Amino acid sequence: MPSRKTKGKKKSVPTAPVPKDALNNVKNKxxxxxxxxxxxxAHNVGKHKSRRELLKMEQxxxxxxxxxxxxxxxTTIENTRIYxxxxxxxxxxxxxxxxxxxxxxxxxxxxxxxxxxxxxxYELSDQLLNIIPGSEFVKRxxxxxxxxxxxxxxxxxYTDLVVISEDxxxxxxxxxxxxxxxxxMFFSLTSLRMPKQISGHGRATSxxxxxxxxxxxxxxxxxxxxxxxSLFPQTPEFVGRQVVTLHNQRDFIFFRRHRYLFKETERxxxxxxxPQFTLKLRRVRRGIAxxxxxxxxxxxxxxxxxxxx
Amino acid sequence: MKVLVAAEDSGSLKDISFPFGxxxxxxxxxQPTITTFASAGRSSYVQRMIIAKLNTGKExxxxxxxxxxxxxxxxxxxxxxFVEWKDxxxxxxxxxxxxxxxxxxxxxxxxxxxxxxxxxxxxxxxTNDYYTLLGEPINAFRVHPRQPNIIAYxxxxxxxxxxxxxxxxxxxxxxxxxxxSDQSSSWYIAAIPTGRTLSRRKLWKAKNVKxxxxxxxxxxxxxxxxxxxxxRNSDTDFRLAISTRFGHxxxxxxxxxxxxxxxxxxGDHPLIALSPCINDHEIIYCDTNSTTARFNLIxxxxxxxYSGAAGSVLCLDSFLPQQDGAMIEGNEDVASSVAxxxxxxxxxxxxxxxxxxxxxxxLQTRELVAKVxxxxxxxxxxxxxxxxxxxxxxxxxxxxDEEDDGEAVDSDRVKSEGERKRxxxxxxxxxxxxxxxxxxxxxxxVRLHNELASEDEDDDDDADDVWNLLDAEEEEFRVKKExxxxxxxxxxSATQSSLRRRKHGSGSATSR
Numbered sequence: 001m002p003s004r005k006t007k008g009k010k011k012s013v014p015t016a017p018v019p020k021d022a023l024n025n026v027k028n029k030x031x032x033x034x035x036x037x038x039x040x041x042a043h044n045v046g047k048h049k050s051r052r053e054l055l056k057m058e059q060x061x062x063x064x065x066x067x068x069x070x071x072x073x074x075t076t077i078e079n080t081r082i083y084x085x086x087x088x089x090x091x092x093x094x095x096x097x098x099x100x101x102x103x104x105x106x107x108x109x110x111x112x113x114x115x116x117x118x119x120x121x122y123e124l125s126d127q128l129l130n131i132i133p134g135s136e137f138v139k140r141x142x143x144x145x146x147x148x149x150x151x152x153x154x155x156x157x158y159t160d161l162v163v164i165s166e167d168x169x170x171x172x173x174x175x176x177x178x179x180x181x182x183x184x185m186f187f188s189l190t191s192l193r194m195p196k197q198i199s200g201h202g203r204a205t206s207x208x209x210x211x212x213x214x215x216x217x218x219x220x221x222x223x224x225x226x227x228x229x230s231l232f233p234q235t236p237e238f239v240g241r242q243v244v245t246l247h248n249q250r251d252f253i254f255f256r257r258h259r260y261l262f263k264e265t266e267r268x269x270x271x272x273x274x275p276q277f278t279l280k281l282r283r284v285r286r287g288i289a290x291x292x293x294x295x296x297x298x299x300x301x302x303x304x305x306x307x308x309x
Numbered sequence: 310m311k312v313l314v315a316a317e318d319s320g321s322l323k324d325i326s327f328p329f330g331x332x333x334x335x336x337x338x339x340q341p342t343i344t345t346f347a348s349a350g351r352s353s354y355v356q357r358m359i360i361a362k363l364n365t366g367k368e369x370x371x372x373x374x375x376x377x378x379x380x381x382x383x384x385x386x387x388x389x390x391f392v393e394w395k396d397x398x399x400x401x402x403x404x405x406x407x408x409x410x411x412x413x414x415x416x417x418x419x420x421x422x423x424x425x426x427x428x429x430x431x432x433x434x435x436t437n438d439y440y441t442l443l444g445e446p447i448n449a450f451r452v453h454p455r456q457p458n459i460i461a462y463x464x465x466x467x468x469x470x471x472x473x474x475x476x477x478x479x480x481x482x483x484x485x486x487x488x489x490s491d492q493s494s495s496w497y498i499a500a501i502p503t504g505r506t507l508s509r510r511k512l513w514k515a516k517n518v519k520x521x522x523x524x525x526x527x528x529x530x531x532x533x534x535x536x537x538x539x540x541r542n543s544d545t546d547f548r549l550a551i552s553t554r555f556g557h558x559x560x561x562x563x564x565x566x567x568x569x570x571x572x573x574x575x576g577d578h579p580l581i582a583l584s585p586c587i588n589d590h591e592i593i594y595c596d597t598n599s600t601t602a603r604f605n606l607i608x609x610x611x612x613x614x615y616s617g618a619a620g621s622v623l624c625l626d627s628f629l630p631q632q633d634g635a636m637i638e639g640n641e642d643v644a645s646s647v648a649x650x651x652x653x654x655x656x657x658x659x660x661x662x663x664x665x666x667x668x669x670x671x672l673q674t675r676e677l678v679a680k681v682x683x684x685x686x687x688x689x690x691x692x693x694x695x696x697x698x699x700x701x702x703x704x705x706x707x708x709x710d711e712e713d714d715g716e717a718v719d720s721d722r723v724k725s726e727g728e729r730k731r732x733x734x735x736x737x738x739x740x741x742x743x744x745x746x747x748x749x750x751x752x753x754x755v756r757l758h759n760e761l762a763s764e765d766e767d768d769d770d771d772a773d774d775v776w777n778l779l780d781a782e783e784e785e786f787r788v789k790k791e792x793x794x795x796x797x798x799x800x801x802s803a804t805q806s807s808l809r810r811r812k813h814g815s816g817s818a819t820s821r
Contacts, residue, residue: 093319
């Protein structure tokens with residue numbers, strides 16, 4: 001690589017570009033650097049030239065561009081995802097969310113925190129009360145364990161229990177317990193931003209939002225998607241124009257809340273409301289913290305192209 | 310090979326056929342053929358499943374469904390329903406904890422202790438259904454694989470008990486002296502004048518282990534029972550292994566003690582089931598944290614893991630092929646009255662659980678032989694045919710935990726080879742008999758002594774006999790030890806000096 005010093009100074013630069021392999025035989029470092037600089041400059045000039053020509057050709061014939069794009073699909077991690085036979089597998093039989101899907105039961109959600117929670121947990125619980133329609137908050141006491149609390153909820157006909165995990169003044173997890181016999185899912189929560197931190201944020205209303213669930217493809221992903229579905233009533237109020245998005249990409253679930261406005265048929269304006277955070281599924285357990293159904297293990301991170309949701 | 314699984318989500322059975330080396334995670338691999346039948350909905354999912362061969366020579370799948378339904382289906386397609394028993398008074402929460410088929414008798418036991426024995430050799434005659442109540446709660450139930458009148462059961466805060474069903478008698482017709490000919494002697498249930506009840510006599514009950522290091526009582530919650538040493542010619546002395554929901558594996562020897570002779574905590578998590586291994590001194594357990602592993606019952610050490618499961622394994626099935634016509638201990642299917650001869654020559658282990666995959670492992674080498682996505686949580690699994698149409702190839706799993714497992718397997722393989730060497734010296738008959746042996750047996754004897762020393766005075770009458778027997782063993786052992794020491798003393802001086810040096814340490818070297 002030519003040093004910054006030599007580039008500014010006027011040195012004799014050969015006009016003909018020298019192939020890089022020839023540079024190996026040049027013992028003089030200064031000479032070698034100059035040759036390399038010339039080779040690179042010529043290469044870049046040639047590249048820009050060919051691209052300008054290609055642009056002109058493609059402007060004349062748009063079909064060529066389409067062909068070029070179709071032949072040159074870049075490999076991304078999503079593209080080269082390891083084949084998973086459980087993708088789009090049909091849900092066989094009944095699972096624990098039958099009550100919600102078949103009988104259209106209105107969810108009744110209880111939100112609480114871990115023991116000795118700090119301010120941020122209460123702030124997030126305020127937000128969750130607004131996000132999940134019809135939810136209630138109960139301050140966590142020190143007397144009862146999670147299983148006991150879940151039993152109390154079952155006795156009072158709750159359908160879901162949400163527990164905000166907080167540690168050292170930072171919220172770091174969310175546990176969703178579907179009742180009465182549903183799965184327990186623990187997510188680690190990161191990148192939490194409150195509405196105040198989002199510039200140009202809107203103010204949410206109490207309308208029942210619409211729900212968007214993206215890319216929950218495998219059988220495990222389906223279960224997770226259904227869990228999120230079962231938190232919200234099946235009757236969205238379109239008047240409110242609010243939408244909650246849970247977007248799964250590479251096993252990270254991005255939670256966003258927007259208000260939309262259709263400007264014309266094709267353009268939509270979005271204003272972000274409410275909090276945004278990222279969830280990562282860590283554990284799924286059958287029942288209320290019984291057997292392990294799925295657990296994220298660190299060795300799963302070794303394979304960069306294998307995703308479980 | 311052909312495997313039958315019970316899907317919990319749809320309450321159905323699935324017949325899965327595939328060759329060795331099948332892996333549904335690999336697109337190019339041969340895909341299995343799955344046939345679903347006997348769907349009854351999740352509220353009647355199959356809780357227990359076994360394969361029974363009746364005296365007609367035909368094989369049937371016996372299943373016990375939630376809600377008190379027991380059905381027999383044909384093993385071969387089109388899987389017709391052969392016979393069904395429905396108990397209308399059965400509460401829906403009462404789960405089946407045991408379904409056993411021994412010598413023509415189908416026994417089913419529920420969590421509230423309702424034991425029903427049916428004679429499958431005369432199904433149409435319903436007067437052959439006998440029942441009794443074992444008391445609740447029961448979480449594990451087993452019938453002795455050779456003697457259908459011996460049952461073992463236990464549960465939550467319910468210690469292990471062995472009972473004799475007195476109605477069931479052996480017809481002493483023209484039985485030969487050979488003990489292997491259990492097939493020729495038949496068992497029948499004698500009707501007693503009071504009706505269809507089974508009269509039960511308690512034979513043996515276990516005692517809880519000592520208090521733990523905090524002097525707290527160790528709670529009891531048995532999750533599975535297995536009879537060991539089934540070919541023993543005794544109808545009063547038994548060896549059993551149990552697994553608890555607190556992570557313990559315990560072995561009881563009823564001849565010696567009411568307390569376990571082996572008590573090891575294999576993990577923090579509840580153990581779900583036990584399954585027999587190739588040898589009688591190993592057993593396979595699975596727990597709620599997705600672990601399936603081997604456990605050595607003699608030296609109390611954990612063996613290798615059968616890894617790959619992402620979710621808890623709920624059901625195990627060991628497939629032990631027959632060798633040269635001899636009965637392999639622990640293969641309860643062989644003990645059926647008309648011996649079911651499983652085809653195949655590789656010992657296998659089938660596991661199924663909450664991650665909706667069926668995994669087949671080589672029981673010996675622990676390598677994954679086949680992996681099939683079944684699509685529903687599995688509550689029961691049974692290997693019907695263990696053949697491979699192609700030579701078995703180790704399956705290359707695409708999951709990331711495979712690489713790590715490779716390392717674990719290697720280290721475990723090294724360990725297991727050492728164990729295998731030690732195992733050769735001990736045979737099943739040598740353990741806890743009058744023969745003196747290796748260090749492990751000495752340790753075991755010491756442990757046994759400690760256990761017995763802490764027992765109460767108001768114990769069984771034959772405790773004295775046990776003490777006498779142990780005293781005799783102790784005498785022999787002491788004699789042997791003296792002999793060994795003599796041998797050491799008479800060895801060359803060089804060895805002696807090296808021994809001395811090792812004993813006193815490298816004192817001279819460190820004194821600087």
